[in-house]
Amino acid sequence: MTGLARHGVRSGVPDEGVTPGAGEGIDAPPPHEAYANAPDLRREMHQVLALGAERDGRQARTVAGPPADAAVAERAWLLRRAALMDRMALESSDPGPAGAAAQTAGQLVAYDRRRPDLVAGPHLPDAVTPGLGRRRYVRQEYVAWRSAGRPGT
Secondary structure: OOOEOHHHEEOOOOOOOOOOOOHHHOOOOOHHHHOOOOOOHHHHHHHHHHHHHHHHOOOOOOOOOOOOOHHHHHHHHHHHHHHHHHHHHHOOOOHHHHHHHHHHHHHHHHHHHHOHHHOOOOEOHHHOOOOHHHHHHHHHHHHHHHHOOOOOO
């Protein structure tokens, strides 16, 4: 793992002065950039549900090739689910999707706090706070995950 600097950012990464309690300090791309190359919502929903069914043993693994590392696969599912909920919340004025987006983002942050070796973006999960900061963290990690070739899927 890359050495950790003060304030929850990786050493050698710009914006070292990010304060841990300031989720606004995460310079995640705006949603339209973060999700520019994402599958359409319907397709992504289907894929996330299928990954969840594989994860829970309700469906046989559909991907050919060797199985992915369990921790990497779990994180990919958590990330894709959180990104899906974030995208759905962005398209709705109802509070339900925003609550689901905050909840799934919190689950990703909690997982990444236990497994910081799997974090791909510049800001570590300790740099975020509840609410919007967690959703920005999801966007940061989604972009980094796609740039890394979508490991765990």
